[in-house]
Amino acid sequence: MAEEFFIQGNEACAKGAIAAGCRFFAGYPITPSTEVAETLARELPKVGGSFVQMEDEIASAGAIIGGSWGGAKSMTATSGPGISLMQENIGYAFISETPIVIVDVQRGSPSTAQPTMAAQGDMMQARWGSHGDYEPIALSPSSVQEFFDFTIKAFNLAEEYRCPVFVMADEVIGHMREKIVVDDDIEIVARKRPEMSDDYLPFENIENGTTPMPAFGDGFNIHVTGLTHDERGYPDTNNPETHDKLIQRICDKVLNNKDKICSVxxxxxxxxxxxxxxxxxxxxxxxxxxxxxxxxxxxxxxxxxxxxxxxxxxxxxxxxxxxxxxxxxxxxxxxxxxxxxxxxxxxxxxxxxxxxxxxxxxxxxxxxxxxxx
Amino acid sequence: MSEQKQNRFLPYMREDRLPHIFCPGCGNGAIINAFLAAMEKAEMDFDNIAMVSGIGCSSRIPGYLKCDSLHTTHGRALSFATGLKTANKDLDVVVFTGDGDAASIGGNHLIHAARRNINLTVICINNNIYGMTGGQISPTSPKGSFGTTAPYGNQDAPFKLAELVAAAGATYSARWTTVQIENLVLAIKEGLQNPGFSFIEVATQCPTYFGRKNKLKTPTAMAAVMKANTVFKSAADRMRPKELEGKIVVGEFANAQRDEFTQNIDKISVEKFGKKTLINSAYEEEL
Amino acid sequence: MRTEIRICGFGGQGIILAGIILGKSASLFDGKEAVQTQSYGPEARGGASKCEVVISDTSVDYPKVQSPDILVAMSNEALMKYIVDLKDEGTLIVDPTTTDVEDVKEFIDEHNIKVYEAPATKTATDEIGLKIVANIVMVGAITKITEVISKEAAIKAIEASVPKGTEEKNIAAFEAGYALVEK
Structure with missing residues (x-):
């Protein structure tokens, strides 16, 4: 049976996150995204999830990467000033191929500009915000229903391509209330655990680019670093070929699947x-x-x-x-x-x-x- | 080839990553040994240990140990570790960090992790200088010491990290030096066993940068000075601030129990909703 | 048909909840489309806080209220501030205890506004014994006067929106508001 709700965009986002299997949220209060955090603070304990209010957005982005390697689908929600602070760790998530979802409810910018007003000024922050080359995935909802649906889709894409996914909403969609319909057969992509073997490579240069990832504690004893690394995850920072292969693969796994990812x-x-x-x-x-x-x-x-x-x-x-x-x-x-x-x-x-x-x-x-x- | 005695801790190392990048005379090797000895003494399951580190020489340590390791961004290790531990509170999470990583760029994360009393064991290797970038002063560099960014001598007062973290709410905080390895091993063991935020500061030598800039050219010279300047906390408590200038006070600064962060999260779920916090839920098709 | 409603008053009077109930009634129980928006920040806490609802038989694309068909004012400051957008021949509902329509008489006459007085605050205090349900009394009056939502839908929406255990008082407040105005 499908259920209907008349709720705010930010609440729908939180509901979508829980439906998608998100069980860890770390964030910092910021208008106009705060209701996402408030809703998850209330709802996550009911489903065996954890909510943490961190000391700032840098820490929030770090915590969800830690949470993801800890075996939980993880998310944060913020707005412009916060997305600026998160960029350092977002880059880390790209190079370490960590699935996370970052929700940005955009407000007037630059700087603190217009906390309660709508804008779409962070689109290039999602594209190029962190230093270096990477190919982000971002979704932009136009209704409360889509904020729910796209949050689920963001989690699915993050798992499928082992990368950060942005939900680029705005103050209008975040704050307005509309009806949403929640189906009971939502399609969820669960993380795939690799098979235990001596030649498992957590960052393998495989054809389609995405290698299954274990959780910390699974016994794989893997090393994850933001430095340029080889297929084992070991730093290899001065080798042009290692860097080229790694970054090309991280970009290609998204670019080569554009026909599956893109939607208009x-x-x-x-x-x-x-x-x-x-x-x-x-x-x-x-x-x-x-x-x-x-x-x-x-x-x-x-x-x-x-x-x-x-x-x-x-x-x-x-x-x-x-x-x-x-x-x-x-x-x-x-x-x-x-x-x-x-x-x-x-x-x-x-x-x-x-x-x-x-x-x-x-x-x-x-x-x-x-x-x- | 002459036969060498194998280091008894070698089985814990990623042998395929050796040799390491640490300079001759660096304290990191001794500290790795101290950590592994403490871990054995505490009867910890090495396979259940996950390590997190930031950026700097000391943050490279987890990369050489054969356990899950997250080598993160500069200063942010404690925020990653907070997420990791919260997502899977069954893991024993150990953080290796340095003075620049923990106290400068990561200072805010440090005091907040201590405030939360999250069950992490933090080993902060304090060499009073930035080694990886080539000898700049750090927030713990003594007043008057030299670095490439303090060519006329450091004018600022240093942080006292073990005291700072104790004041911020850690349930275990201690400081020892690389010339007191036995005390250090015991402190790390205590830290690993403490079910809360544990902070072990290790004052160590960086002969390559701190030594060279401060006329202490050999590791031995550095160790001698460190030893001469060490004062036990019990004695320091009776000394005047003037007498303590330039001294390294060693001992315990916090050792008390209070509620732990991830247990509190679990308690809300269990007591209010009868739900245990899920572990490894990302791999489940249905929740 | 698209109907734009603006409810305004002091922060704390419950005007946001009143708007949510209208939107919920229309979209969940009357089979219509609805979007609710509201003021945020310092404005939301002052004397001219507002909550807006668009209700339509077809999809609501542009979600904001531009010139309301219906203005409901529960504070004089809000009345003075927001009346200027009201459509010609639009409907104005005021709480006479907290507003003074004389202050906007010129606009009312010039634009042929239909004015209704619904003493929601007084009714809430005198009949229900709870000043805080004035917003629900007002929802009753709005339902009766404008017929923008059905009475049945409104009751279901109130039951689904108010804190558990307070349903009875709130329905009583709604009924009192519904009976306030003759149409």
Missing amino acids: KSEGCEDADIVIVSYGAPVRSVVEAVNRSDKKIGYIKIDTPWPFPDEEVAKLTANAKDVLVVEMNLGQMYYEVDRACKRNSNVHLMGVIGGLLPTPDEILEQIDRLGGN
């Missing part, structure tokens, strides 16, 4: 003069604007900003004269769309900052300025 939804793009691209909360304004307009407008909703679904975006915008990117920053995913469209069409930015969700009227005005029929 679209409507009316095939014969549209104008295609609007958006993700997260602004999608809702875009859909309403498109429905109200009598012009030939299509829209693309990007579920997975990272890895960027460039092939799908290129295909869906191939016939459009103009492409309009609507996002709550001064141009972040806009450049990805521009690159994907390879200048077949004119790509325009409607970048909205200040904290308010762009209204359908504002989008329609922007469309009028572009012309079209």
